[in-house]
Amino acid sequence: MTDDANAPWLIVGLGNPGPEYAANRHNIGFMVVDLLADRMHGSFKRAQKAQAQVVEGRMGPPGPESRRVVLVKPMSYMNLSGGPVTALRDFYKVPTARVVAVHDELDIDYGVLRLKIGGGDNGHNGLKSMTKAMGAEYHRVRCGIGRPPGRMQVADFVLKDFSSAERKDLDWFVDRAADSVECLVAEGLERAQSAYNS
Numbered sequence: 001m002t003d004d005a006n007a008p009w010l011i012v013g014l015g016n017p018g019p020e021y022a023a024n025r026h027n028i029g030f031m032v033v034d035l036l037a038d039r040m041h042g043s044f045k046r047a048q049k050a051q052a053q054v055v056e057g058r059m060g061p062p063g064p065e066s067r068r069v070v071l072v073k074p075m076s077y078m079n080l081s082g083g084p085v086t087a088l089r090d091f092y093k094v095p096t097a098r099v100v101a102v103h104d105e106l107d108i109d110y111g112v113l114r115l116k117i118g119g120g121d122n123g124h125n126g127l128k129s130m131t132k133a134m135g136a137e138y139h140r141v142r143c144g145i146g147r148p149p150g151r152m153q154v155a156d157f158v159l160k161d162f163s164s165a166e167r168k169d170l171d172w173f174v175d176r177a178a179d180s181v182e183c184l185v186a187e188g189l190e191r192a193q194s195a196y197n198s
Helices: 025-039 082-092 125-134 154-158 164-187 189-196
Strands: 009-013 052-059 067-074 099-105 113-117 139-144
Touching: 009 025, 009 082, 009 164, 025 052, 025 067, 025 099, 025 139, 025 154, 025 164, 052 082, 052 164, 067 082, 067 164, 082 125, 099 125, 099 164, 113 164, 113 189, 139 164, 164 189
Parallel strands: 009 067, 009 099, 099 139
Antiparallel strands: 052 067, 113 139
16 A cells, blocks of 8 residues: 555554443553544544544644544454454555554553554554554554563453552553654654653
């Protein structure tokens, strides 16, 4: 798929649908795109072409410098995220390099952000599904959640809510992650990395 200057950016928050998952560590991607939707004064609606909720709008300063974006929350559960994302990528004619996955990352300390393009999935089922469906050359906004304590299983850890200590900084963390997405879309990966990779 060729890089089309008029194509929107597809900003995908990874998470699981349903109120029982809403505050889980695994759902930080949903939290970030929810905040971005608020900033754009948009509300999520069911997508016509995929099992997902979307918000279409513009990001950045008003005028010709703003960028078309589609915010996406796959409603397929984490391990099947690739199907809805690929359907929407094809529907909106988005080059894979304009797809951004916002997700939790175990191998980064809580509260730390890292942005990159391409790479492995590091055992993350949402990334695994996306990469299988469309290749690995999409952007990632990796939101550190740290490793599980003691002998807790990874699956149990990511499907638990943030701890009370973590929740004190969670709004700040989600806000900073949303800022990094806006910077990535407006100014490119290098600028976003230098501003937000910590």
